[in-house]
Amino acid sequence: MLVNVSTTTTSPLADAEITDTSLRAFLHGLPGVDQVGAEQRAATLASRSIKTSAKAQAIDLAISMVDLTTLEGADTPGKVRAMCAKAVRPDPADPSVPKVAAVCVYPDLVAQAVRALKGTGVRVASVATAFPSGRSSLDVKVQDTKLAVEAGADEIDMVIDRGAFLSGRYMRVFEEIARIKAACGDAHLKVILETGELVTYDNVRRASWLAMMAGADFIKTSTGKISPAATLPVTMIMLEAVRDFRAATGEMVGVKPAGGIRTTKDAIKHLVLVNEVAGDDWLTPEWYRLGASSLLNDLLMQRQKMTTGRYAGPDHFTLD
Amino acid sequence: MSERLAVRKTYKLYIGGKFPRSESGRSYVVTSSTGDFLANAAHASRKDARDAVSAARKAFGGWSGATAYNRGQILYRIAEMLEGRHAQFVAETVAAEGVSAERAGELVDAAIDRLVWYAGWSDKVSAVAGSSNPVAGPYFNFSTPEPTGVVAVMAPQGLLGLVSVIAPVIVTGNTCVVVADGRTALPAVTLAEVLATSDLPGGVVNILTGQAAELAPWLASHMDVNAIDLTGVPEHLAAACEEAAAENLKRVFRPLPPATDWLATPDTKRLMAFLETKTVWHPVGM
Structure with a gap:
């Protein structure tokens, strides 16, 4: 399972120019994923028991890694302000309790979040590019991105065109990511693969790899709008990709699983996975x-259980 | 012909409508009053208690939102199912408590009648515990009883004791986590089988078998438990449980002197112990 890609393939990054042909040849030349092996390894790592002081550390680390998210049609400026207050003081x-890494909102609410989080060190992320389906023209997607960046977003979460990817038009996806990356300016770009729609681990x-080569600062599993979202095997395959990408190019890319992580146990499984697959360089926000969104309350409840010795109840934490 | 192999019952917990083994993998030997081996019962841990509380919390919305009429029907249904298993409960009571078959029959009859008695209360509680209040102002003011929430029940010994503490808690819309100590595990698990086939939604009653002394402190301090019934808790533990329960202002029910005669017709104390009062001020003439 643990095939080191960099030793078995030649990176096309050395090529002066990436063409449709070379890109396809490279992506299809990546070693296939052993589905049974991947699921088994993820399950084995997930069975590891993290207790007492290690658990306390893991909880605090997980809290500091949370991108506290609200992506509902019913979002209001008030709800975003409340969420920002919670992000700073969970x-x-x-x-x-440490503050979370970032809040994640729709582009039109970025300004609200920026105002609420000024000077706190919590970053503002915004989804863009016709989230969550990504079904619009490139111009609209670029404008969507600019809207968020101009409003002050530190990070942009874009979705890839799954239709293009699944029909084999890799160059189109590549160019789109590159254009959005250019539109981001100083903002970090997270590329959402929506793995639930990609069908296979391959x-x-x-x-x-496609996203990383096109300039992603982060690769993210899912929009959170479809199920399955961030499963452990999928996250593991992405962690292998960033590890191998660093080995091949020296560049480090982050990973963000999103959707379906609801309990402290799930979060800790992810941390174990990061440590074992990519290495502890990745174990930072x-x-x-x-x-x-709901994960944060569970982390807080577990944290309170560890400090007070009694089981916590959801009535004593804010609703998201 | 070879002799048939004995098909023995596995005594498990009842959490969220399912029958899981204890998360801890532990079990303990249940013996009869004369010391004979009866069964191995699951020995619930604090994590089973936590899971049971989650299940009870999840079930609360649906159960408290059901109409009183519907809850009454379901309680009556439990009585029906218990009646169908009359002989089994009598045999188990004889084995566990060492009483005569005649006495055991009386106890089981009483348990069934107790359910019917409480079932009848479901749509009458609000008339008895609620009121419209005369107030000095232009308001129509009225109070209605509402269920407290998740109730931890430390059950006394025997089937009749179990039914007598569970029925008043759930008939008003609460959900509960019941701890059946020692040899009460056996009627408790059989009762769980009755509950599971009585249209009672999963999670409304969760039954943990094991030691009350081990589980009571965890349930008493649990911040997501709204009330605790200390009936089956040994005297020396009760004070500590009451103290732990104060942290989230749990309602505490501790009968003094301890209840012993379960055959006597109950009053409404248990029924009223796990209710909250909602008062509405409705302006008139505005």
Whole structure:
């Protein structure tokens, strides 16, 4: 399973220019994913028991990695402000709880979030490019991105054109990511692969490499709008891709699983996976994020259980 | 012909409508009153208690939102199913408590009648515990009882004891986590089988077998438990449980002196113990 891609294939990055042919040849030349092996390895790593002080550390690390997200049609400026307050001070009763990494909102609410988070160190991420389906023209997607960046977003979460990817038009996806990256300016670009729609693990590996070669700062599993979202095997394959990408090019790319991570146990499984697959260089909020909303309350409840010794109840935490 | 192999029952927990083994993998030996081996029962851990509370919380919305009429029907249905298993409960009571078959029959009859008695209360509680209140102002003011939420029940011994503490809790719309200590595990698990086939939604009653002394402190301090019934808790533990329960202002029910005669017709104390009062001020003439 653990095939080191860099030793078995030649990176096309050395090529002066990436063409449709060379891109296809490279992506289809990536070693196939052993589905049974991948699922088994993810399951084995997920069975690891993390307790007491290690668990306490893992909880705090997971909290600091959360991208606190609200992506609903019913989002209001008030809801975004409330979420920002929670991002800075997740548990108002306990100042020792770390702040989360970022909040993630729709482009029209970025300005609200920026105002609420000024000077706190919590970053503002915005989805863009006709999220979540990505079904629009490139011009509209670029404008969507600019709207968010001009409003002050630090990070842009774009979706790839899955239709183009699945029909084999890799160059189109590549160019789109490159254009959005250019429109981002200083903002970090996270590329959402929407792995739930990519059908196979081989496609997840190809899409990961494609996004990284096109300039992604982060690769992200899902929009959170379709199920399955961030499953452990998918996250593992993406972590292998960033590890191998660094080995091949020296450049580090972050990973963000999003959707379906609801409990502390899930979050800790992800942290184990990061440590074992990519290495502890990725175990920081700078390189690994957890896209979630309900997860934060569960982390806080577990944290409170560890500090007070009694089981916590959801009535005593804010609703998202 | 070879002799038939004995098909023995596995005594498991009842959580969220399912019958899982204890997360801890533990079990303990249940013996009869004369010391004979009866069964191995699951020995619930604090994590089973936590899971049971989650299941009870999940079931609360649906159960408390059901009409009183519907809840009454379901309680009556439980009585029906219990009646169908009359002989089994009598045999188990004889084995576990060492009483005569005649006495065991009386106890099982009483348990069935108790369910019917409480079933009848479902749509009458609000008339008895609610009121319209005379107030000095232009308001129509009225109070209605509402279920407290998730109730941890430390059950007393025996089937009749179990039914007598569970029925008043659930008939008003609460959900519960019941701890059946020692040899009460056996009637408790059989009762769980009755509950599972009585149209009672999963999670409304969750039954943990094991030691009350081990589980009571965890349930008493649990922030997502709204009330605790200490009936089956040994005297020396009760004070500590009451203290732990104060952290989230749990309602505590502790009968003094401890209840012993379960055959006597109950009053409404248990029924009223797990209710909250909602008062509405409705302006008139505005």
